[in-house]
Amino acid sequence: MKYQRRESTAGIPPGSLGLPLIGETLQFMASINSGRGFYDFVRVRRLRYGSCFRTNLFGETHVFVSSTESAKAILNNDGGKFTKRYIRSIAELVGDQSLLCAAHQDHKLIRSRLANLFSTTSLSLIIKHFDELVVQTLSRWEHRSTVVVLDEALEITCKSMCKMLLSLESGHELEILQKEVAQVCEAMLAFPLRLPGTRFYKGLKARKRIINILEKAISGRRRRSSGREAYDEDFLQHMLMEDGKASSEEAHRLTDAEIKDNILTMIIAGQDTTASAITWMVKFLDENQEVLETLRNEQLQVAKKTSHKSYLSLEDLNEMPYASKVVKESLRMASVVPWFPRQALQDCEIEGFKIKRGWNVNIDARSIHVDPVVYNDPNKFNPPRFEDESMPYSFLAFGMGGRSCLGMNMAKAMMLVFLHRLITTYRLLILKARAIV
């Protein structure tokens, strides 16, 4: 308490900078490998120092903030004081041209091109395909006594991303891509040591192989379109067609590097997040039988209305008000993306503390999601809470502002489809819950 006071008088957020050079990197890595998940590092310091604290990771100063006011100021970014910033190792894995890492001007351009892909038509297509995959997967569960929900969810979300982006549906190439993407995802949380045998090194190699696969896919598509062959209706094809249209305005073309980095980004951004969210949702429902019963009643009604057709449509999902709140409440409690990284572009002040230019400022969304000032009884799984209007910047599962999630509607739709099929096909019995972060 004394320490906090002394530091705040100096105007710098409280906290420990740890050892020279490495700061608290070892403690951060230890929390990743502890089984408690990487957020534990933040949780412990948030309790010790309060809603704004500072640490040093990988040789850089990081500040964590967790009030709705600071989230608003940073995510709105009116004065252009902040830019998005991932640690260098993540940027190397997803690529410099990835939407996740691109600098402000490039980001605006790439985002506007990618946003066009997330149309209602593509949402309807993904709902149909995802439903098909879920129905197939659940039918296979009939012959098994137990299933690991996270593994099954990862498999279907990856397949569905690969179909939507590249029309890859089955076969050797899909299997390879799934394996390589899993390696890149693992490397994102590894210590960035570029030594053969390390997880980070394996991730970089996997990235290279994925880029090769994408290069081949792009040249294959170009050959086919020059021969006037039929083309696939997927994101890659749309990006290449836009590419052709934009050739007169050279400045607006997505380069091949941008296409490749962003296809990889979308697989990574969409697969693990959605699979984790589905898994948490199943766990929360098992722990809250009353909610499950209300949900089951709603879903059986939907099942009655849709029994004449094979797959769900976007309109059917709009008939699921209670399930939508279950999805939202699961996302609040799970906070699958626990914090959002930014970098201060100028000296500024947050929550009364001085922030220096160049510091990393992370918005701790998970803390906001469980703050009793923001949410009444925050640890209770209570979907109807979303019937009342919530405080601005209090629901941050998909971020907000110019960097918010592009796949938000897609992710919510996938969660609803999974929920509908699971609830109307099986009764849940969770044998063992593992922590997933």
Ligand code: HEM
């Ligand atoms: C439940 C699932 C998901 C969650 C919780 C989630 C969450 C998020 C969050 C919090 C951000 C913004 C982070 C920030 O402001 O720094 C984000 C960005 C992004 N997400 Fe998602 N996401 C999910 C699914 C998806 C899907 C399915 C896709 C699409 C394929 C996707 C694509 C993206 C992309 C491309 C960005 C970067 C946007 C930008 O920087 O302009 N996400 N996501």
